[in-house]
Amino acid sequence: MNKFSVAAVMAAALMCGTAHATDLEVTHWWTSGGEAAAVKVFADSFDALGTDKWVDGAIAGGGDTANPIIISRILGGNPMGATQMNTGRDAEQLIQAGLMQDLSEVAAAEKWADVIRPAKLMDSCMFEGKMYCVPVNIHSTQWLWLSDAAFKQAGIPTPTNWNDYVADFPKLKEAGILPMAIGQGWPINTMWGSLLAGIGGLDLFRQVNVEKNADAVRGPEFKAVVQALADVRDATESNAMVPQWNDAINLVIEGKAAGNVMGDWAQGEFAVANQVAGTDYECLPGLGLHDVVDTGGDAFYFPKNDDPEVTRAQLELAKLLLTPETQVAFNLKKGSMPVRGDVDLNAANDCMKKGLAILANPDNVLPTGDQTFSSDTQGQLQDLVLAFFADKSMTVDDMQAQFADIVASAD
Ligand code: BGC
Secondary structure, three states: OOHHHHHHHHHHHHHOOOOOOOEEEEEEOOOOHHHHHHHHHHHHHHHHOOOOEEEEEEOOOOHHHHHHHHHHHHHOOOOOOEEEEEOOOOOHHHHHOOOEOOOHHHHHHOOHHHHEOOOHHHHOOEEOOEEOEEEOOEEOOOEEEEEHHHHHHHOOOOOOOHHHHHHOHHHHHHOOOEEEOEEOOHHHHHHHHHHHHHOOOHHHHHHHHOOOOHHHHOOHHHHHHHHHHHHHHHHOOHHHEEOOHHHHHHHHHOOOEEEEEEOOOHHHHHHHOOOOEOOOEEEEEHHHOOOOEEOEOEEEEOEOOOOHHHHHHHHHHHHHHOOHHHHHHHHHHHOOEOOEOOOOOOOOOHHHHHHHHHHOOHHHEEOOHHHHOOHHHHHHHHHHHHHHHHOOOOOHHHHHHHHHHHHHOOO
């Protein structure tokens, strides 16, 4: 059979619906209770299409562990069928190297440009006018999570913003409650970003993370943010530091810790524990200091491969991820906001409703560092924040000066 007849047979097979079942390996780092419940929505919906099978490739340890594994598999010629990554620049070198499927035809057929909001989310997936990923959610990072039971036990009202919360630390300690639980590694950097937006404000966040303005980093407003991180560092005892982000949230769920700063994916853990926002726990976007959400989140990428059946299954999955039903079911479990603005969110809990109301005003919406900085710059900044948090002898001035140097040469 020559290559034209092979193509004709393949096209006929597809048209007659005789596509072969394909096992599609999908990698992601959704391994906590809430995350596993959310990714199951995608897996079950894909299997329910009746043709192919979702082969789950969960990678434990969070994005910092998973990203290098995902990237090296693709570069090393052992690609998975599909993979989650953060919406942003982490995959840009893979796209530039021509290793990712072009999804432009599905995007046009399904009219993604008409339904995805904010429109800027599409930009993170575009390269030279073509679409290379499917954003599946909007995850915002600047949230403070508080346990009502912990504050009740300490005999004080649950605070409504970061400043009042920090002022409560001594009373919480007296009552035998950890003021704040903190996950090791990247969660410290998440707290840093939240302080930058919450205490520094949206303008400062934009000057630093979007304009990459090193002079803004050298200024007094930025210094106040570093000081806030130093205050937490100096008040944190070693028993407050736990291995993973969800270990910290679990301490809040149990009322053993009063609070934690974490992205809105924390909601998935509260939901699995059957806790109710406004009754068992409080969620304060922008640390209760500013109305702010960011357009972080997750996107699915589809590495190129040699098998037309895998490509067909990839495109099926790409389409499915953005159907209205999948968007609603997945995001309700994940604690994130759907990227589609045209879906029914009556079932949203109080936290998601707060997020959606903030998202409705474009002035409140920030990009994430994943979207504005290259992976290399993100890594340098995170290393500095973690080093500062680990070393009480590192001064605020030192941290500020080193941060300014990185921003001055950031790409
Ligand atoms: C992802 C979330 C995930 C979180 C913790 C973030 O980078 O965007 O989807 O829940 O990491 O694993």
